[in-house]
Amino acid sequence: MRVTMKATIKLDTRAKGRTEEGFPIILYLTDKGKKRTVHLGFRSREANWNATTAAPRTSHPKYYELNDYLLKVKSKIAEIMGNRMLDGKVNINNFKENLFQETSPIFYKAAIGLLPQDYIGTKLSALRSFDSYFPDITFNEISSATVDRYIRNLREKGNSPGGIDSYVRSLKALWNKLSNKENPFKGHRIPIPPRIKKVSTPEDIRKLASAQLSDKGLISSYSKLRDYWLLMFYFGGIDPEVLARLRYDRNIQNGRLVFNRGKGGSNMPCNNIIAPQALEILGKYDCRPYLVPIYRSTSPKSFIRNFRRGLIRISDMLELGVVMHPKSARYSFIDRAQQELIDERITAQIVGHKRRTTTSLYTNDFPIEVQDKAHLKIISLS
Numbered sequence: 001m002r003v004t005m006k007a008t009i010k011l012d013t014r015a016k017g018r019t020e021e022g023f024p025i026i027l028y029l030t031d032k033g034k035k036r037t038v039h040l041g042f043r044s045r046e047a048n049w050n051a052t053t054a055a056p057r058t059s060h061p062k063y064y065e066l067n068d069y070l071l072k073v074k075s076k077i078a079e080i081m082g083n084r085m086l087d088g089k090v091n092i093n094n095f096k097e098n099l100f101q102e103t104s105p106i107f108y109k110a111a112i113g114l115l116p117q118d119y120i121g122t123k124l125s126a127l128r129s130f131d132s133y134f135p136d137i138t139f140n141e142i143s144s145a146t147v148d149r150y151i152r153n154l155r156e157k158g159n160s161p162g163g164i165d166s167y168v169r170s171l172k173a174l175w176n177k178l179s180n181k182e183n184p185f186k187g188h189r190i191p192i193p194p195r196i197k198k199v200s201t202p203e204d205i206r207k208l209a210s211a212q213l214s215d216k217g218l219i220s221s222y223s224k225l226r227d228y229w230l231l232m233f234y235f236g237g238i239d240p241e242v243l244a245r246l247r248y249d250r251n252i253q254n255g256r257l258v259f260n261r262g263k264g265g266s267n268m269p270c271n272n273i274i275a276p277q278a279l280e281i282l283g284k285y286d287c288r289p290y291l292v293p294i295y296r297s298t299s300p301k302s303f304i305r306n307f308r309r310g311l312i313r314i315s316d317m318l319e320l321g322v323v324m325h326p327k328s329a330r331y332s333f334i335d336r337a338q339q340e341l342i343d344e345r346i347t348a349q350i351v352g353h354k355r356r357t358t359t360s361l362y363t364n365d366f367p368i369e370v371q372d373k374a375h376l377k378i379i380s381l382s
Helices: 063-087 095-099 107-112 122-133 144-156 161-178 202-210 222-234 240-245 276-282 300-317 328-339 344-351 368-379
Strands: 006-011 023-031 034-044 256-260 269-273
Touching: 006 063, 023 063, 034 063, 034 095, 034 107, 063 095, 107 122, 107 161, 122 144, 122 161, 144 161, 202 222, 222 240, 222 276, 222 300, 222 328, 240 300, 269 344, 269 368, 328 344, 328 368, 344 368
Parallel strands: none
Antiparallel strands: 006 023, 023 034, 256 269
């Protein structure tokens, strides 16, 4: 079999990838018109990189570590190209996994190379977490006892059982791709208690709506945070990120709220009544084209963080039965629908859940009048 693949180590000098440490060092693969880049886990400034030899200059701050690492990478590439490409078992799609099988003795360095350059997800978070507790730990140093210590540390830091389990499973999957040795992350059971979605009672919601709250607070006043929660409830249990992007010029049509929840790939449109309770709150704000001034927050993450903290303070100040949080407006709306014995298909139509029942395949949406009647009944708190 003729080997057509080419593998080149170089700096990816595109501006979007630049950081204070320089540009990412990548492996550039080409094969029959196909192209793929593999991030090697290191960076370099152009002045510290020898493009001719594809190696760091002695001025590179991590010269010895990086030079040794790249020698191993080049040796592994030569092995793959010389011995494995000929039998057709290695191609441009699985080349990366074959390359990083313990190319680096350091677990983090080898595992980070498996992730796409722009990857942001649980595997990356788990790797960073594990590396912060065991910096530069090697494959040979990781044992089942090591993982037990890591799990205990996460528990002591207050990580949720579900989060810990997700991290351990991610690390186990990465190890399986990197090594044929016994997996030290295997066999660790993290008991996960059933999740209880606390919902607000009608009494709590009435108390929240009638409370005189201060205009001072965290990133936003307590009265604003209260209004945001109530709007999410009155609008049909919408999510905070949906409320943040709602606009008069895009989402208000013929006096109704029209939007797409955009969750879970369902692409379910919503067309909901704007109840008098919601109109009264909206009348407080003059921030067109947006419905509410959440857009003024520095970032979505900082807003949600402060929204959560503010709701905790409000729940404490008002001595509510449960601690409110950004998502509880949605849970409370759905719970109220159940308590009022609303047909779950009507509820799904309001909140933007994909209808998966067999019946829904053969029936159209409920008439708007039926939907609106159910909606107003749910938020009446009677």
